[in-house]
Amino acid sequence: MPELPEVETIARTLGAEATGREILRVEVRDPVALFPDPAGFQALVTGRRIESVGRRAKLLLLDLSPLGGDGGARIAVHLRMTGRVFVLAPGMETDRTRAVLHLSGGQRLAFADLRRFGSMHAFPVGGSADIASWPFYASLGPEPLTMAADEFRARLGQGRARVKALLLDQSVVAGIGNIYADEALFRAGIRPDTSAGQIPPDKRDALFTAIQAVLTQAIAENGSSIRDYRDAHGHAGAFQNHFRAYGRGGQACLACGETMCVMRVAGRTSTYCPRCQPAPKN
DNA sequence: ATTTGTCCCTGCGGGC
DNA sequence: TGCCCGCAGGGACAAA
Structure with a gap:
């Protein structure tokens, strides 16, 4: 499942290949994947050059050059669960392809998505249709790798909401x-259902440090490949070999040997060690 | 107001 | 062997 490290890895591998190329044509294979709609998407991106490839939260962002004196455009790719973005080698095809961007130099970018939860969104830069007008984008909080520790402490708040x-x-x-939520909570020794309000400042700092460490190491390992995730070259990541919590329910804790437990928090399966992550005093 | 549940989608693994 | 069921899960949305 592509989270921050996986999208960051895709952005880097894709940027190295696609930067500077022009989008000649958009091949639509699954119309519901493109926003605002297939025709609008094509009109917004065709004829523009990819100036850079980046990331915001779990969104892959392609910044596109101005055209006809406008302010430029951008594409946001939301991979959700099973989305993939590939640079297609000549003659190569992918399964479950939803759209293909045909680029200059004969290059093709494929957006494939087995479960079809993902989407590609095109926006003009500036004006009322800017990406900032997308409620989901506008609501995004700060990036965990660049925010300050005191801001993280403050954002957890003092309420009863569970930290996970x-x-x-x-x-x-x-x-x-x-x-990465499970991995960070394990490393910080905090049970997923702990109310934020009862986490003291030093524990908040430990959690923030754990988040940054886990994300940084995962990026260095090119992300985690459980099943579907691959980078833009089709290569798997390696951080799944470093999981200490995620998917380890019923197995021995790597720190203390206790059997790892599973609970549901916020509708998500959450794995934790009952000894290393003691029960909160709710 | 917060928080939980349902839905979207498809493949896979466990159980019988 | 083969079928059925539940699970995986980000986010939109509805409901308690």
Whole structure:
């Protein structure tokens, strides 16, 4: 499942290949994947050059050059669960392809998505249809790798909301999903259902440090490949080999040997060690 | 007001 | 062997 490290890896591998190329044509294979709609998407991006490829939260962002004196455009790719973005080698095809961007130099970018939850969105830069007008984008909280520790402490708040629900809430902090939430909470020794209000400042700092460490190491390992995730070259990541919590329910804790437990928090399966992550005093 | 549940979609693994 | 069921999960949306 692409979270921040996976999208960051795709952005880097894709940027190295696609930067500077012009979008000649958009091949629509699944019309419901494109926003505002297939015709609007094509009109917004065709004829523009890809100036850079980046990331915001779990969104892959392609910045496109101005055309006809306008302010430029951008594409946001939301991969959701099973979305993939590939640079297609000549003659190569992919399964479950929803759209193909035909670029200059004969290059093709494929957007494939088995479960079809993902989407590609095109926006003009500036004006009322700017990406800032997209409610989801506007609601995104700060990036965990660049925000300050005191802001993270403050954003957890003093309420009864469970800490894992806050980590998964993209308006609190952006880019964390179920894998990295579980991994960070394990490393910080905090049970997922702990109310934020009863986490003292030093524990908040430990959690923030754990989040940054886990995300940084995952990026260095090119992300986690459970099943579907691959980078723009089709290569798998390696951070799944470093999981200490995610998917380890019923197995021995790597720190203390206790059997790892599973609970549901915010509708998500959450794995934790009952000894290393003691029960909150609710 | 917060928070929980349902839906979207498809493949896979467990159970019988 | 084969079928059925539940699970995986980000986010929109509805409901309690």
